[in-house]
Amino acid sequence: MKFTRRDFIATTAVAGASLALDVPAPAQGDQKPGPVGGPPKAPVIICAANGYAYLDRGYAVLTNGGDTLDAVMQVITGPEDDPNDDSVGLGGLPNEDCVVQLDACCMHGPTRMAGAVAGVEGIKNVSLLAKTVMEHTGHVMLVGEGAQKFGFKMGFRRENLLTERSRKTWQLWRETMSSDDWWGPGLASPKFKFPDTAGNISELYEERIRHMEKLAERIGIAPEFRMAAIERVLNPPTGTIHCSSINAKGEMSGATTTSGLAWKIPGRAGDSPIVGAGSYADQDVGSAGATGNGEENIKVCGAHTIVENMRHGMSPQEAGMDALKRIVRNYNGDMQKLAYVDMSYYALRKDGAYAGVCMWSGAAEKPRRLAVHDGNGKRYENSVALFQGKSLGWPPMPGGRRLAPEQKH
16 A cells, blocks of 8 residues: 555654543453353454454464464464564564564463574574474573574575565665664663754654655665655564464464564564463463563563453453553553553453454554454454554664654644
């Protein structure tokens, strides 16, 4: 889809910042399909929207009696293999040194086993690598060079994960925004200060975009991708996919994989490889996972929190909303900062009930959503939002000249 400068500016501002005081109507999947704790009427797979194209092959594993974690892998290896999906795997956006580093974790409900890897270079299917750690070692997590060497010994192929599209997007960042890096106090720090800006912010933002458009042309970024590349530079994406599945016997599994935050400090790991944050599954209760600002999710152990909430009687939607509100509490409800916090949760209960919730609803023409397959075909469903509007993405860098359009309330 072509992405214009007008579209970008129009959708970057927050559309609203009001917390809904009324309890939102339950998502379709939040209705209880059977007794809580009992098996579902049919297998269910839920995942982040970027896994939609691969739900059929995952669901086929479940209906043919296959393992629930194998079904999850059929979904999330799709984006990992796709060079045009810069959120995970091959073609993932690199760190500040122009190196792609990948993270993943998985949990297998029937055996209550887990595996994870972080900071892996040169192996695209880190979800499968995490599963291999789970199945063939006495460890749960391997990181960096050790994880890579283990992968090569186990037969994973060395690959160059940096595509030309990702490299050119990194070059655009390097030549325009590299002084706005991740060094310095972060958004949660009392020392964090929003940069002072003089003059009309929108005009300054327009000027910056015009400059970046010209540079993108000189770098050789394709015209139809230029504004998308500029968006990735100005609002660095986190890039993640989570998937949870349950079969007709009530067996559950979940996994999360990511290329992490674009332009990150080398070695940074977010929530995706952390069992209990990026993904968590308990065979007795349910499975949950997250996409979004990893640092915020780590601090609330989001996936584990959601599963524990469901253990204590909350519906999947209520459980996810509670995790979001814990993030809000960490900022004492400061909406100026929360406007930059982006988080989505995916929750699947043992009886097949599910929900997707998000911090911000997204732009009206592109709402936040999850992908679902429950035997009635695959489909998108809108996530239930805590706040209405579109987040501003990541905040002004600690190094700090990043500009954002004026926030509308």
